[in-house]
Amino acid sequence: MKDKSLYAQAGVDIDKANELVKRIRPMVASTFKRGVLTEIGGFAGLFALDLDRYHEPVLVSSTDGVGTKIKIATLCNMHETIGIDLVAMCVNDILV
Incomplete structure (x- = not known):
């Protein structure tokens, strides 16, 4: 990420967003069917x-x-x- 401070100034907390993705990754993965090629977060x-x-x-x-x-x-x-x-x-x- 080039400049996290610009996101922070806009009210976006990248670290909290990344933590949320990390926490829900197993739940999201449990919904995947055969054919899913990518994970959550992209x-x-x-x-x-x-x-x-x-x-x-x-x-x-x-x-x-x-x-x-x-x-x-x-x-x-x-x-x-x-x-x-x-x-x-x-x-x-x-x-x-």
Whole structure:
């Protein structure tokens, strides 16, 4: 993490978040079915699809939020790009 203090200034406690992930990891893992390729804590999830018509298929999904961009968009009365930003962040998280 480059600058944890910026997250802290915004009210985000990275250490507490990491501790929560550590504590719930076993509970989350108990829900995994065959095909789950990633653990909790990443920006995206990977799932191998068991479909006969595909050779080693993998389903990739991601979810994100636009955060404070909504506040800025509201102040500027410009909401046109929020959806674009949201899709771009999800795609970027998958590509990382």
